Amino acid sequence: MVDFVQGPLISIAFIVFILGLLFQWIQFFRLTRKKEWGHPPLPREIKPEKKTAGKIVASCLTSLKGTLWKTDPVLTVVTTVFHVLLIGAPLFLLGHNILLYQSWGWSLFSLPEALSDGLTLIVLVCGAYFLGRRLLVARVRAITTLYDYVVLLIAVAPFLTGFFAYRQWFHYETVMMLHILSGNIMLITIPFTKLGHMLFFFLYRFFLGGEYGFLRGARTW
Amino acid sequence: MIVAERKPLDEIKEMIKTFKKVLNVGCGGCTSICFTGGQREVGQLNEDLENALKQEGKMLRPDGFTIERQCNGDFYPELDEIANDYDAILSMACGAGVQFLADRYPSKPVFPALNTTFVGIDRDIGWFEENCRTCRECVLGETAGICPITRCAKSLFNGPCGGTSRDGKCEVSKDTPCAWFEIFKRLKEQNRLENILKIKPAREWRNQTRGTMVHEDYQERYAK
Amino acid sequence: MDQAISNQDMKEVDAKKIKELLNRRKGKMKRFLSYCAHCSLCAESCFLYMKYKKDPRYMPSYKVIHSLGTLYRKRGKVDRKCLNEIKGIVWRNCVLCGRCYCPIGIHVPSMIAFARAVLRSQDIHPQHNEASSESWL
Numbered sequence: 242m243v244d245f246v247q248g249p250l251i252s253i254a255f256i257v258f259i260l261g262l263l264f265q266w267i268q269f270f271r272l273t274r275k276k277e278w279g280h281p282p283l284p285r286e287i288k289p290e291k292k293t294a295g296k297i298v299a300s301c302l303t304s305l306k307g308t309l310w311k312t313d314p315v316l317t318v319v320t321t322v323f324h325v326l327l328i329g330a331p332l333f334l335l336g337h338n339i340l341l342y343q344s345w346g347w348s349l350f351s352l353p354e355a356l357s358d359g360l361t362l363i364v365l366v367c368g369a370y371f372l373g374r375r376l377l378v379a380r381v382r383a384i385t386t387l388y389d390y391v392v393l394l395i396a397v398a399p400f401l402t403g404f405f406a407y408r409q410w411f412h413y414e415t416v417m418m419l420h421i422l423s424g425n426i427m428l429i430t431i432p433f434t435k436l437g438h439m440l441f442f443f444l445y446r447f448f449l450g451g452e453y454g455f456l457r458g459a460r461t462w
Numbered sequence: 463m464i465v466a467e468r469k470p471l472d473e474i475k476e477m478i479k480t481f482k483k484v485l486n487v488g489c490g491g492c493t494s495i496c497f498t499g500g501q502r503e504v505g506q507l508n509e510d511l512e513n514a515l516k517q518e519g520k521m522l523r524p525d526g527f528t529i530e531r532q533c534n535g536d537f538y539p540e541l542d543e544i545a546n547d548y549d550a551i552l553s554m555a556c557g558a559g560v561q562f563l564a565d566r567y568p569s570k571p572v573f574p575a576l577n578t579t580f581v582g583i584d585r586d587i588g589w590f591e592e593n594c595r596t597c598r599e600c601v602l603g604e605t606a607g608i609c610p611i612t613r614c615a616k617s618l619f620n621g622p623c624g625g626t627s628r629d630g631k632c633e634v635s636k637d638t639p640c641a642w643f644e645i646f647k648r649l650k651e652q653n654r655l656e657n658i659l660k661i662k663p664a665r666e667w668r669n670q671t672r673g674t675m676v677h678e679d680y681q682e683r684y685a686k
Numbered sequence: 687m688d689q690a691i692s693n694q695d696m697k698e699v700d701a702k703k704i705k706e707l708l709n710r711r712k713g714k715m716k717r718f719l720s721y722c723a724h725c726s727l728c729a730e731s732c733f734l735y736m737k738y739k740k741d742p743r744y745m746p747s748y749k750v751i752h753s754l755g756t757l758y759r760k761r762g763k764v765d766r767k768c769l770n771e772i773k774g775i776v777w778r779n780c781v782l783c784g785r786c787y788c789p790i791g792i793h794v795p796s797m798i799a800f801a802r803a804v805l806r807s808q809d810i811h812p813q814h815n816e817a818s819s820e821s822w823l
Contacts (some may be wrong), residue, residue, distance in 0.1 A: 268713065268717075269717075272713045272714055272717075279684075280684055280685075280686055281674050281676050281684055282674055283676055283681055283684065283685065284676070284681075285681075287681060287682055287685035309727060309789070312730055313727075316727075378726070379742055380726045380729050380740065380742040380745055381724070381725070381726045382742075383726075383742030383743070383745065383748055384724045384726065384742070384745070384747050384748050384751055385724055386724075389724050434720070435720060435721055435722065435723050435724070437720075437721055438721050438723055438790045441717075441721050441790060441791070442789070442790050442791065444791075445790060445791025445792065446790075446791040449791060449793070451791065451793060452784075452785070452787070453787050453788075453791070454791065457683055462539070462714050462793075462796070490802070490806075490811070494812075500811070501806055501809075501811045502811070502813070505809075528806050528811070529803070530782060530799045530802055530803075531782075536784075536795065536796055536799065537799050539711075540707075540800075540803050543710070
């Protein structure tokens with residue numbers, strides 16, 4: 242069982258993850274089509290402005306005012322930090338990079354272990370914030386089901402078990418197995434559960450036209 | 463909102479009687495609210511048409527299908543799937559919706575079942591009144607919220623015509639209040655009577671050409 | 687006229703027709719329903735939610751989950767009572783103004799419109815007597 246989890250299951254998980262996301266990507270493009278673009282008579286000529294770095298930053302800051310930052314700044318910070326670290330912390334973890342180097346002869350750059358530990362703790366705090374929000378905020382509770390708690394657990398479990406493993410709390414081998422198992426489960430479930438918003442955020446907001454879309458979103462269902 | 467009324471049954475019957483398969487498309491928006499083009503009215507019209515055509519010896523019963531709004535493409539996918547099965551389409555939307563539908567299915571003859579009448583308010587249930595002529599140059603701020611175009615019989619802009627009766631009624635009919643008399647009364651109540659002395663220059667009557675409006679926030683989106 | 691109203695309550699629910707409609711849009715609708723993260727960030731974008739003192743039942747995600755979500759969960763096998771509850775959600779609790787915002791980009795108005803289309807296929811839609819009491823349309 243341990244050999245399976247530490248060996249073939251990892252490969253299976255990555256394959257399912259990549260193929261699953263690929264499947265969803267292809268399905269999205271199959272189910273949508275390109276919009277026929279029309280050009281209405283505009284009251285003035287739009288000249289493409291040369292955007293300096295300063296101007297880009299200024300326009301980003303102005304548009305921030307009209308976003309979630311205004312209504313719920315705490316959530317905005319928490320969710321941004323959580324999502325960045327969700328990908329960033331495991332990628333630049335020394336332990337993972339050692340395994341990568343041992344398997345394939347190359348690795349990414351690693352952060353100091355104390356820093357990684359701190360980042361993991363931040364992820365757990367963010368996870369706790371989300372849990373608290375699900376339990377305490379009325380409007381979130383109104384649409385929360387068991388599924389949401391399970392998915393939150395799936396997302397946080399690799400970090401929780403990793404945190405325990407680093408500190409060698411509880412029985413190390415068991416915790417490590419759970420760590421690898423939970424990581425695999427997370428990879429497998431991403432394309433097929435609401436965790437798929439990892440991919441769909443970009444597909445929906447960038448490719449589909451809408452009031453809140455980015456760029457020109459020229460696809461439609 | 464937009465108010466419309468149904469064309470006479472005979473007129474609609476003449477439009478569609480030469481076709482074999484006709485789809486009657488209702489609209490869940492304005493024409494539903496004014497009880498002329500909603501799902502129920504679609505069913506009623508289909509029944510009336512079937513009976514009227516039967517009397518001429520013709521067996522034709524249009525099918526009915528209602529979409530939420532005929533003026534927005536987002537609500538058309540369900541209709542797209544079935545439109546091709548029909549020879550002609552009868553639309554119970556306002557003129558804007560009928561045209562949008564016709565543009566979407568250019569190879570299909572599209573007929574309007576309604577005459578779009580005006581932009582108005584719900585006075586009471588079933589009673590609708592025009593309040594706006596969409597002139598594109600609103601002066602309601604100066605006339606205390608009473609539109610001189612729709613509510614004055616001559617659409618005068620600089621005061622009453624001199625035909626106002628003693629009790630403030632229009633010379634056209636003693637049931638119609640004189641709009642400028644009403645404007646005067648209201649401006650007096652609001653202490654803004656000086657407005658009535660301002661001369662308004664000749665208007666451009668901009669609403670005689672087809673209007674297109676692109677919201678400022680979206681102008682870059684459509685730039686070539 | 688009265689016959690048209692009472693027919694609505696008497697006719698059998700055509701579950702097969704509902705299922706067929708649901709299947710046609712399955713790809714898009716089921717994806718939207720499953721990728722909803724239940725984050726409730728759409729709430730403040732609905733003016734009805736704001737008007738009704740932030741009642742969670744007016745949240746776009748709530749409305750969709752309990753209307754279209756119910757239809758898909760029950761695979762179209764719904765009775766008239768259930769359809770009438772859904773009717774209240776998609777017509778009384780939503781005006782289809784289209785202003786709802788979803789951070790993931792899920793298009794809520796098309797889901798409400800589709801739920802309405804399913805109800806219309808069963809001849810369920812707001813009637814005159816309802817229109818006068820509250821804003822149903």
